[in-house]
Amino acid sequence: MLRIVVACIALLAVAGSGSAMDRPVAPNGIALYSGYMNWKVVAPSYREDKGHIRIVTGNEIAVAALRAGTKPLPDGSVLAKVAWKAEKHPSFPVATVPGAFAQVEFMVKDAVKYKETGGWGYARFLGNELKPYGKDAGFVKECFGCHTPVADNDYLFTRIVTVP
Amino acid sequence: MLRIVVACIALLAVAGSGSAMDRPVAPNGIALYSGYMNWKVVAPSYREDKGHIRIVTGNEIAVAALRAGTKPLPDGSVLAKVAWKAEKHPSFPVATVPGAFAQVEFMVKDAVKYKETGGWGYARFLGNELKPYGKDAGFVKECFGCHTPVADNDYLFTRIVTVP
Numbered sequence: 001m002l003r004i005v006v007a008c009i010a011l012l013a014v015a016g017s018g019s020a021m022d023r024p025v026a027p028n029g030i031a032l033y034s035g036y037m038n039w040k041v042v043a044p045s046y047r048e049d050k051g052h053i054r055i056v057t058g059n060e061i062a063v064a065a066l067r068a069g070t071k072p073l074p075d076g077s078v079l080a081k082v083a084w085k086a087e088k089h090p091s092f093p094v095a096t097v098p099g100a101f102a103q104v105e106f107m108v109k110d111a112v113k114y115k116e117t118g119g120w121g122y123a124r125f126l127g128n129e130l131k132p133y134g135k136d137a138g139f140v141k142e143c144f145g146c147h148t149p150v151a152d153n154d155y156l157f158t159r160i161v162t163v164p
Numbered sequence: 165m166l167r168i169v170v171a172c173i174a175l176l177a178v179a180g181s182g183s184a185m186d187r188p189v190a191p192n193g194i195a196l197y198s199g200y201m202n203w204k205v206v207a208p209s210y211r212e213d214k215g216h217i218r219i220v221t222g223n224e225i226a227v228a229a230l231r232a233g234t235k236p237l238p239d240g241s242v243l244a245k246v247a248w249k250a251e252k253h254p255s256f257p258v259a260t261v262p263g264a265f266a267q268v269e270f271m272v273k274d275a276v277k278y279k280e281t282g283g284w285g286y287a288r289f290l291g292n293e294l295k296p297y298g299k300d301a302g303f304v305k306e307c308f309g310c311h312t313p314v315a316d317n318d319y320l321f322t323r324i325v326t327v328p
Contacts, residue, residue: 038204
């Protein structure tokens with residue numbers, strides 16, 4: 001009887017982690033975060049050069065720190081930058097709005113684990129297939145290089161929006 | 165003793181509703197909703213003509229209906245459209261990002277109360293003073309007129325973003 005119970009617990013544990021196991025994983029080991037569309041808004045942005053319209057969302061740890069003005073962000077902070085193809089609204093062409101999903105990128109704070117890249121781990125997943133970006137773990141040099149000019153803002157381009 | 169208790173309860177009730185009483189109110193009676201920056205994302209947008217970058221957020225009722233594809237949205241749905249002045253990012257000028265707060269607008273669903281305007285009540289609050297827009301309750305004709313071309317989408321221009 002005990003063996004059956006143990007076996008059932010083991011089976012349930014595997015079943016419960018199924019969705020996590022199915023998530024795509026970047027070459028540096030960062031798996032796609034689920035639920036990032038339920039995180040709070042950090043800011044919208046529009047990239048003319050790429051034709052992307054974006055939002056950055058943050059998990060509770062990240063948004064609490066950003067709202068409080070805490071820098072650097074604490075370990076456990078995760079930011080998601082979600083990009084869609086920018087399109088003219090069919091009924092209102094002066095408005096640029098999201099079309100097809102383009103990509104989602106994550107910045108994951110762990111000051112020790114990601115010490116070599118400013119305390120941030122990076123990951124990017126492309127298109128509807130959520131294909132992990134990068135041939136090997138060295139891809140983060142590209143991410144980190146681009147973010148280095150904003151080292152004095154904890155390597156973040158995005159500043160959290162404020163409202164009165 | 166009973167009178168003192170009653171007086172205390174009355175005082176506490178007034179004190180507790182202080183923040184609600186201080187909220188600006190549109191000429192049609194819709195008060196500014198607090199907490200709309202904690203609501204979930206519906207979509208970002210960029211208005212070239214106005215030089216605004218925006219996000220639309222929705223309360224739980226609205227976002228659940230939009231995600232499920234339920235139209236018209238049920239009573240109790242509230243959408244917030246928040247606009248900031250669009251600026252070039254100082255360290256990355258191909259990115260257009262939010263600057264100063266411009267305005268926040270609300271659409272509030274009550275099929276009976278707002279029957280004359282497609283079931284939606286409208287409100288707009290301008291600038292850091294959150295000054296209510298409109299000289300009298302007739303201002304909603306302007307809102308409704310602009311939204312009429314999208315009557316077949318429950319008067320909503322914004323479609324909720326999707327991710328894989």
